[in-house]
Amino acid sequence: MTYWTLNAVFLAIALAVSVVALLVRRRPRLLPLAVTVLVLFVVSAVFDNVMIAIGLVGYNRDLISGAFLGIAPLEDFAYVVGAVLLLPALWYLLPARAALPAPAAEQETR
Numbered sequence: 001m002t003y004w005t006l007n008a009v010f011l012a013i014a015l016a017v018s019v020v021a022l023l024v025r026r027r028p029r030l031l032p033l034a035v036t037v038l039v040l041f042v043v044s045a046v047f048d049n050v051m052i053a054i055g056l057v058g059y060n061r062d063l064i065s066g067a068f069l070g071i072a073p074l075e076d077f078a079y080v081v082g083a084v085l086l087l088p089a090l091w092y093l094l095p096a097r098a099a100l101p102a103p104a105a106e107q108e109t110r
Contacts, residue, residue, distance in 0.1 A: 001063075002063045002064070002065075002075075003059070003063055003064055003065075003073065003075035003076075003078075004065060004075055007075055007078035007082075010078070010079075010082050011078060011081060011082050011085070013086075014081075014082040014085040014086040014089075015085055017085070017086055017089045017090065017093070018085040018086065018088075018089040020089070020093065021088070021089035021090075021092045021093050022089075024092070024093065025092055033084055033088065036084050037080065037081070037084050040080040040083065040084065041077060041080055044072075044076070044077055044079075044080050045069055045070060045072065045077075048070075048072040048076050048077075049069075049070040049071055049072050052071050052072055053071060059073055059075075059076075
């Protein structure tokens, strides 16, 4: 299985959850998503290249496409797209937790 195949499975799930959230919400906030994608891509590009350069992470050359951003394979950036699709969708779709009551002030019984 190549990294693109693995990415396709993960991104298909993320996209499906996002579509469900979009059907429920109808009006996505595109500017925050665009800014998030941009920031995550820049941060990922920097730190992925550093981690690969110092040998913390490696890739099997037979399983990658050969397209790189610096020394990081393009496949490595799919999680950014997945996170931007999936996390806001889950945030919207999952029920909010009920607020816990404030703890009662302890009374001294001495």
